[in-house]
Every structure is written in structure tokens, then in C-alpha cells.
Amino acid sequence: SYELTQPPSVSVSPGQTARITCSGDEMPKQYTFWYQQKPGQAPVVVIYKDTERPSGIPERFSGSSSGTTVTLTISGVQAEDEADYYCQSVDSSDTSVFGGGTKLTVL
Amino acid sequence: QITLKESGPTLVKPTQTLTLTCTFSGFSLSTSGVSVAWIRQPPGKALQWLALIYWDDDKRYSPSLKTRLAITKDTSKNQVVLTMTNMDPEDSATYFCAHRRNYLDTGYRGFDYWGLGTLVIVSS
Numbered sequence: 001s002y003e004l005t006q007p008p009s010v011s012v013s014p015g016q017t018a019r020i021t022c023s024g025d026e027m028p029k030q031y032t033f034w035y036q037q038k039p040g041q042a043p044v045v046v047i048y049k050d051t052e053r054p055s056g057i058p059e060r061f062s063g064s065s066s067g068t069t070v071t072l073t074i075s076g077v078q079a080e081d082e083a084d085y086y087c088q089s090v091d092s093s094d095t096s097v098f099g100g101g102t103k104l105t106v107l
Numbered sequence: 108q109i110t111l112k113e114s115g116p117t118l119v120k121p122t123q124t125l126t127l128t129c130t131f132s133g134f135s136l137s138t139s140g141v142s143v144a145w146i147r148q149p150p151g152k153a154l155q156w157l158a159l160i161y162w163d164d165d166k167r168y169s170p171s172l173k174t175r176l177a178i179t180k181d182t183s184k185n186q187v188v189l190t191m192t193n194m195d196p197e198d199s200a201t202y203f204c205a206h207r208r209n210y211l212d213t214g215y216r217g218f219d220y221w222g223l224g225t226l227v228i229v230s231s
Binding site: 001030031033035037042043044045048049054086088089090093094095096097098099100101 | 154155214215219223
């Protein structure tokens with residue numbers, strides 16, 4: 001079955017740039033979505049269709065794609081960005097899959 | 108305004124069947140391209156997609172769980188029901204339902220609205 005691979009953890013100091021990657025064989029053919037999840041809360045979309053940012057999401061969140069890897073970039077990280085981040089996509093039959101999640105720690 | 112709310116038992120015994128209901132408002136599951144999914148998250152672990160039902164009653168299931176899952180909808184009641192058979196303690200998790208907007212023209216295959224989730228514990 002289709003799998004998405006994320007690093008388990010990323011740590012940055014406030015004001016620095018955090019980059020979280022997500023790799024999967026179907027990446028070039030299907031859009032990827034990124035979710036932020038804080039403890040005890042439901043996930044929230046921060047990037048959709050690889051690079052689009054929903055209204056209400058700060059401009060410091062951006063997405064990019066290259067080959068079989070997509071990247072979530074958070075520029076000028078703030079303490080409030082500390083959370084778990086998940087990528088999600090689909091395979092050719094529209095079966096969804098989530099990555100294993102990345103814990104972002106703001107030092 | 109789109110809202111979703113999960114409901115069901117908090118505690119189930121091993122080997123029992125779990126039935127969860129997602130009651131939603133603010134959209135119709137008879138609108139072309141719209142779908143509703145179930146996603147779960149064991150304590151301290153990652154999200155796991157389980158199943159999806161489309162506006163036209165087509166369905167998709169997680170390959171690893173498809174023999175145990177069934178998803179149905181009642182459009183008149185604005186509800187989606189997930190059943191999972193032969194429950195095991197490893198199925199203990201928070202279960203979320205989520206809305207997926209019309210993907211037909213937009214290619215949007217993510218989940219834009221989520222319920223708060225319902226915790227299910229499997230224990231004898």
C-alpha cells in the first residue's frame with residue numbers, strides 16, 4: 001500500500017526556518033495536504049494542493065514540491081507553531097494516506 | 108458553516124463490533140464531488156485514514172482494514188456511519204470524521220473540516 005515518509009522530529013529556535021519533508025512515490029501525480037495538530041485538538045489544514053495556503057493561515061507557512069518530495073516551510077517560526085504536522089495524499093484509486101507525522105519543537 | 112460531530116460508545120469489549128456515527132451540518136452529502144471520511148489516531152500516535160464515502164455512495168477503505176470496515180450514509184439525516192468488526196485493544200483511538208469538498212473540478216482531495224473526535228477504548 002501507498003506510504004508517505006516524514007522525519008519524526010524537527011527542532012528550530014524562534015525566528016528560524018523550519019522545513020518538514022514528506023516523500024512518496026505518487027507525489028508527482030497527486031496533490032499533498034499539510035495539517036497542523038496541537039494536543040487535544042483536531043488537525044487543521046495549513047497547506048493544500050502542495051502550495052496553497054487557506055485563508056486565516058499565516059503567510060509564514062508555505063509549501064513546495066519537487067519530484068517525489070514535498071516540503072512544508074515555516075519561516076520565522078513562533079512558539080505557537082510548536083505542534084505535530086502531518087502530510088496527506090491519495091493514490092491512483094483515491095485511497096488516502098497520512099504520513100507518520102513530524103513533531104516540531106521550538107527551542 | 109460546516110460542522111461535524113462524532114458519537115458512539117466510549118468503551119467496547121474485544122471481538123465486539125464498533126458503530127460510530129458522524130452527524131454533520133452545513134453541507135449535503137448529495138452534492139456532486141463531496142465526501143466524508145473517517146480517520147483515527149491512537150494515543151500518542153499518527154493519524155490513520157480509515158474510509159471514505161462519496162456523494163454517489165461509492166466507497167474507499169484502508170487496504171489494511173478493509174475486511175473489518177463498512178461505511179454508509181443517510182443523506183436525509185445528514186449522517187455517516189462507520190462499523191468496525193472484531194475490535195482489538197490496538198483499535199483504541201480517537202476517531203474523527205472529516206469533510207472533503209468537491210474534488211471533481213478542483214483536485215482537492217484533502218480534509219477541510221473535522222469533528223472534534225470521539226475516544227474509543229477497547230478493553231475487557
